[in-house]
Amino acid sequence: MALSLGYFEIATTLLFILVIANFFRINRKSFHTNVPFEWPLIGMLPAVIDNMNRVHDRLVEIHTIVGPTFLFKFPFFFNMSLLSSVDPMDMHYIMSKNMQNFPKAPLFSKMFDFMGKAWFNCDGEEWKIQRRVVQVLLTNNRFNRFLGKTSARNIEKGLIPVLDNAANNGSVLDLQDVFNRLTFDTSCKIVTGYNPCSLSLKLPEIPFSKALDEAEESVLLRHAMPESVWKLLKWMNIGSEKTLTHAWAILDVEIGKLISMKREQLAKETYDPTELVNGSEQKEEGIDILTSYLYANEQMYASLKIDDNFLRDTILNYMLASRDTTISSLTWFIWLVIIYPETLNKIREELKSVLPSLESENPCIFKSEDVNKLTYLHACVCESLRLYPPVPFQLRVPEKPDKLPSGVCVTPNDKIIMSVYAMARMKSIWGEDCSEFKPERWITEKGGIKHEPTYKYPVFNDGPRNCLGKDMALNHTKMVAATIIHNYNLEMMEGHVVEKNCSIILYMKHGLKVNVFKRWT
Helix, strand or coil: CHHHHHHHHHHHHHHHHHHHHHHHHHCHHHHHHCCCCCECCCECHHHHHHCHHHHHHHHHHHHHHHCCEEEEECCHHHCCEEEEECCHHHHHHHHHHCHHHCCCHHHHHHHCHHHCCCHHHCCHHHHHHHHHHHHHHHCCHHHHHHHHHHHHHHHHHHHHHHHHHHHHHCCEEEHHHHHHHHHHHHHHHHHHCCCCCCCCCCCCCCHHHHHHHHHHHHHHHHHCCCHHHHHHHHHHCCHHHHHHHHHHHHHHHHHHHHHHHHHHHHHCCCCCCCHHHHCCCCCCCCCCHHHHHHCCCCCCCCCCCCCHHHHHHHHHHHHHHHHHHHHHHHHHHHHHHHHCHHHHHHHHHHHHHHHHHCCCCCCCCCCHHHHCCCHHHHHHHHHHHHHCCCCCEEEECCCCCEECCCCCEECCCEEEEEEHHHHCCCHHHHCCCCCCCCHHHHECCCCCECCCCCCCCHHHCCHHHCCCCHHHHHHHHHHHHHHHHHHEEEEECCCCCCCECCCCCCCECCCCEEEEEECCC
């Protein structure tokens, strides 16, 4: 009996060695090509976990080696796989051509549950109704004048004093935090009518903004987990799900305060409910978005139930859309200008073309009508957004089995991640110089701005869900950038490390810490 048992153990051991040896033989390329290794039973889960903190650059490395598509295989009991694609035609097919089979709501309403039921998490007729309302509000001339004045005022009263103070005192400034506060103040004013004045010399805490950052970082981890896993963590109230629950509660409280303040204010004032839509000049200051919803006319908002829950979700959607992307785009743009002095000099030369109208002001503050004339500045912003897109990836799941233009077949058990960040670094899409910061690629031979198809340059999304606030975001970015570039010299703090964070928005992990110097005295 002992002898037979010994033979059995030897035979089992030899069989195991043969299986493992064969497995390593089949997968030996993974060790030499920097492609994630597929382990028995657990698949590529170790590689995914190990690279979560540098997921964006890891996808660039993988696709540079394997081509436009790669399938991350998870343990069989996960009952899911993750397909990564940087194929522009896949992007167009999923986001536009056959978007009906890749609905957003079923996936996002669960993963981004803290965002509620406004347009971000909607599909179908409900999404169309809400988007139509958003479009009417954002394209209204009066609202855009209100936005322009608010942005200029916050640059003058908030940004300039903080930069001057840092220059006078020789103190180090985290520009990402400054842009966070500036954009938060502007967004809060145009969305709710209330300016929290978070960008001041005291740099006070911003509970709303901090909570939103924590929520976004927590949601990123859900992208790489089966729903059952993150729901278990949520039920146990541990890890990232505990952080999200805490952040969610803070967002509810802060937004609830804003809604209550607005109701109290409106109870004391009289508004014409049609003035935002028909362009009346009844209120010189302009009407914020929350007021426009509270004074909704029946024709425009016929199918919307505008209660406090709807207002809470809508405010949060507007704040996320207007705040996060602008913070990211400004931070990466200013960093690129700092490390490319030749680009900085070209921008300053172009700024001189609009200076006559500003020469009486000290410091010069560039307005929307000024920066709209600047082709090279616009090209620089486009190139910065290409290399560092604020939303670095898109995620979808097919409702029914489908075949992508790249030839890959997908099922409802497949998550499809489309890395906008990695697409910008593919030679097959942008050429041999794809990784270079080259604003000239956006300027035509005649000196105009070159337009690229959205599936090649999906920074503002592709298809029917394209960003309605694109022009607003670009204008605000250019206004702030032009004002800083003309009035100040910036130097990176010695030893400061620029790293990408791990979140659904592409921020700098350690901020952007600089020394500020005035150009003029």
